[in-house]
Amino acid sequence: MNSLKKIYFASDQHLGAPTIQDSLPREQKFVRWLDIVKEDAEAIFLLGDLFDFWFEYKTVVPKGFVRVLGKLAEIKDSGIPIYFFVGNHDLWMVDYFEKELNIPVYHHPKEFVFSNKIFFIGHGDGLGPGDLGYKRMKKVFTNPFSKWLYRWLHPDIGMKLGQYLSVKNKLISGDEDVVFLGEEKEWLVQYAKKKLKEKHYDYFLFGHRHLPMEISVGEHSKYINTGDWITHFTYAVFDSKELLLKTFEK
Template sequence: MNTPVYFISDIHLKLSLDKDEKERRSKLYRLFDKILDTGGTCIFVGDLFDFYFEYPNIIPSSYFDFFDKAKMLREKGISLYFFAGNHDYWVGDHIKNHVMDKVYLNDDQIEVNGKKFYLTHGDGLLSWDHGYRLLKRVIRSKTFIWLFRWLHPTIGYRIARIISRSGEYNNHKEDFNEDVRIELQQIAKKHFENGFDYMITGHYHLGEMFLINEGKLAVLGDWFHRPSYAIFDGEDLELRLWENDV
């Protein structure tokens, strides 16, 4: 895998292209310009799209500019990897065969320059998330997907617009975030004991990095307030704010 490796998550590209959305996208595309300069690899760690469900033979039009940019990156030798999130698990042939170099539907590991990364979008990870884990099993099941395919796309995407509004901001209370930090660090510690150097997760929209023993846990931020990303330059992992860097 070529370095530097960029890790970005929770961009939540919207289905409606209003003024705010265009501005958010232009920020992302300015980061893509930077990636074109440095070369390397770009890994999307879930919730790239606010909603993505691919019906056979149909591509959501709101994401066309992104698909163009992705194509340009790949033509210039940047590899794109995609880990599915809870908003965009339902990718199909278009994403798998035409947009990304590789798609991961589950947590996975990668190794770059001898460093081992544990990668996960992070949904359903926390010990108290029992209800969500059950829901996750259902909405990712073959039966659910089969049924959803039979909904007319107009209806399917209308439902999605309503449901996916929830993922917009990290408006959790600070004591909730503190519980999340503690638990994620415990999970990361176990991975580090098992030989991983880094753990990278999205979903919690924190934009924070934690040093745990010899390992680093990056809890990526979202792209609503203060866009950020993590970068592995071949030797070490760092969290960067978009505004300081582009």
Template sequence: MNSSRKKIYFASDAHLGARFHKDPLAVEKKLVRWLDSIKKDAAAVWLLGDIFDYWYEYKYVVPKGHTRFLGKLAELSDNGIEIHIFIGNHDIWMFDYLPQEIGAVIHREPLTIDLLGKRFFLAHGDEVDYRSKLFRLIRAVFRNKFCQWLYAGIHPRWTFGFALGWSLSSRKSGLKKEALNGNVKAYQGEAGEYLISFAKEYLKVHPDINFFVFGHRHIMLDLMLSKTSRLLITGDWMQYFSYIEWDGESLSLNQFEIE
């Protein structure tokens, strides 16, 4: 690791390509400016899921768009910065393209890892949501290898339009919003947030976790759980343009280019 580069950055939920972005290109360019601003001191960038609103890669074909963003990730990776990408509940179907093309490490399950001397529990956040049976069923089907093989046989003309339309409608309709995104309500307080409940329970059995970091919820949160443990939620790149920065001593939740 280059000694001048020692910071670790986290961000999530840009939902690039989503039809609900008013100016999708502006969001992508802002994300690229952020990556540019951190490349001088970043050792690693952890993207905690739903960076893309929809991603499905085939054996020889990947989705259109995201050119600037992927190019910037490639540049960082080529300069020795680790790129870690968690699948979210929107961009589940990332396989070997990003690892091969830009050297990204894809994570499909929550991960406990020591970073600069502290223990982190990282996840997108939908993985630990045990509230909705419908949500868990859909999640199991989406992640099933056989279902993925079947889906890959459908011409993308049909699947892409369907997926992006579904994402838009699930944003708009309250019921589906809750079941599928689980992420659009305002902060519900400590007792009303399942990520907080999960972390508190998990901490009882794994008291060595210093930082729980999640995406998915689209809120900015930094909460003390105990003397030695905090829970942070990354916010998003739809309304907050937020990220987390870790230098081995301080972990902070910030917003990029706030006027």
């Protein structure tokens, strides 16, 4: 890793919620952030729920989001790697990002190594103990037959239904109450501690919880949650030495 370059992480923009028009100022703010970080970015990681609802038909993708999609295309075309981890709101992403933007899409957490530091990165939904209702629902939604059936809905109906459920149904969306539960009840903290019994990781990086958090989970290991772009406008940045949480205020 170039010591003058940085790696950026952000999640949970939920563009389109509660409507595309209402989320437009957030989209514009996120694009401003992308414009700034591209100047010294070694890579950019998007940790899921960029959209509040996303479903890919074979020839149709959701309307809107041209500003952020165009900016991501510009950054990727300039040679800066971008990595996308699907969240619980955009878990129906298939290959649009890969084919149109040349951005790899991951459906499960993945390990990366930067400057001899081991990162375990993902969105965070469905990990750790608890949340059994959502875990069962996720199995249904990610089943190939379920996705095949949903594609038979006309896109106007399918998109409207998905957007409604994404906002209204907490069991389907998998969203938890956005309050700190305490280390012993934060499922991702427990998940990180369990993973450390298998292997050392320097950093566990997740989104999903909508709360910026930095918690020690081992003698030399930290769990960091990137927060969101609805209330906190936070992100994480690694400068080859340490991983820090920051707030974007422009």
